[in-house]
Amino acid sequence: MSIDGTAALFLMLGQAAEKSLTSVDDVVPAESLFLSVSYDLAPLVPDMVRRSTEAAEAYRLFFVFENYLRDLIVDVLAKDGQENWWDKVPTDIQFEVTKLEETEEMKAWMALGSRDKSALMTLPQLLKVIEQNWKGAFDEIVRDKSLVHEARLIGHLRNTICHMSTISSEELDRIRQTMRDWFRIVAP
Template sequence: MNNLEEKIKVFAISNQMAERALDQLENKFRIDLGRNALTEKKSDKDEAYYPQFDHDIRAQARDMAVHYELFYCLEVSIRSLVREKLKAELGSAWWDKSEIPDGVRKNARENMQRDIDSGFTQRSDHEIDYTTFGELAEIVRKNWQHFVDIFNSEKAFNRVMHSLNLLRGPIAHCSPLAEDEVVRLRLTMKDWFRLME
């Protein structure tokens, strides 16, 4: 091996060691040094405002993002499941034909009207999209006869939905989840999918 090849080899090894050290630094201090900017997609963060927030708040947001995404997928999929199942059982006017508590109907109507009155883009044309997570559980409970072929136990459904509703609080209201609650969220998600086995 000639002198130039030796220098290139030493440079490459030094570079790998530096990259590893920077990885450890980023992990230890929970920072992003932007070293992967060319290989990763452009960030969706608003670069005019995001950097103005405290580092610890940004780190918490990064940690909580995965839980928010998980819960977003869960809640939207439950809404879709309820809508499609009741529509299949009762027809396109299922919202009017199904057993939905008056308070849930009233709340959905008021939330829908609030969107209209705000002048902002209306989030949906469907009342169910204006229900809370807890109200979704109420709709299923009141219409349980239509869901017995999907969920294997009404008691288990109620327990899982209760746990999910409690876990949703800190996620939806921008509070960090404690380590125990992260574990509980993962276990409760497993319980959710086990309900449909």
């Protein structure tokens, strides 16, 4: 075997060993999770830190997607600042968001800062706003109402991640595909 072949075999064996070791619950993961400059949770609860890293990608995807939908809704319904977008939100959602605003006022001691009403809307509420304003607002931008249905289907995965559970790689692929469909059509 050549030197290159030996080096390649050595690297493959090392990668296989690393993969085997990182799957053991008690082995401290490579990534740290600090509570303070000197207090790392990884040695204390290695499996949970490992799982949090796995869940982080799905969370990040939903973070981008939901905020994209918020911006899209406000931009489309406000018609370049000419109209009040909030007036076009269904009244049941307006009521729920108003209640959340009141709760946030009571929690003013938290450093949340000022948040727009759209920031208090959930994924299902955002999708409902799009559906309620489909004709004449979103039909020409989104063009395919099945995208709303796809986004609604991954809502359960969003809730799973946001309630501190992990999802399988197959479900992560489903999230990616749905978001690819949206961004391919809406933001090419």
